Amino acid sequence: MVFGPPQDPILYSFPSPNNLIDALASFVIKVQKDSIEKKGRFTIALSGGSLPKQLNSLIGKPGLKWDLWHVYYADERAVPLDHPDSNHKLCSDVFYSKVPIPVQNIHPIDPNYLDDLDELSDAYEQELIREFAMKDSARYPVFDLILLGMGPDGHTASLFPGHELLSEEDRWVAWIDDAPKPPPRRITLTYLVINHAARVAFVAAGAEKADTLHTVLDKPEEGLPASRVRPASPGQVFWFVDDAASSKVQYQRAQFKL
């Protein structure tokens, strides 16, 4: 694949959180359909935090080919898979337990390496190599869709403001042991992966995200981690937000259509 300069983000703002999650569900269904038609499978990376609950609208919807989903994590905390801080546990509780994704298609971190973050991130990188380098013969993993959240400090995945991981240029998966948000030990996809995705969709709702969203979209030069998500063309970044979150944003809104 030939990658070009990034395109500007597309911002969709909805009157209510319910409108937002319905639109997000329609978007995911469409992306899944297009991806399966093109390559016979759908690769998606999920985040933790408030994101997994926003997938509720997908449950029971027609047109979903759950057996062709291959699910990874945008970031994960270095804790056992059944720990309350685990993004995998959160996704299992609120999402996987309600949809028939084959367990072998869900790719958590390897809990055998929790004591060694280098090995933990290497093992996860190997998972990506098995999915992407081996099946697609690609130089970079090209996820069909990466779903991201944004913290109040502008962090996304486990890429935090001012951290040296923001300039990681070699690894697809990197580790951090000093995350300012607990727990401190985590692994994360790097921009090398995030910025080669076919589509990245941020989901942010609520007035508490308003100031940060304004900075991310109206002042990208400040370089907050979420602003740096700019997938190389033909990749595209989308923002699915509610009007409370976008109340201070001047950036142009687009009309949501599929």
Ligand SMILES: O=C1O[C@H](COP(=O)(O)O)[C@@H](O)[C@H](O)[C@H]1O
């Ligand atoms: O720590 C994390 O935080 C971000 C943002 O969470 P949110 O609750 O503000 O949506 C999340 O996207 C990431 O996966 C998680 O590890």
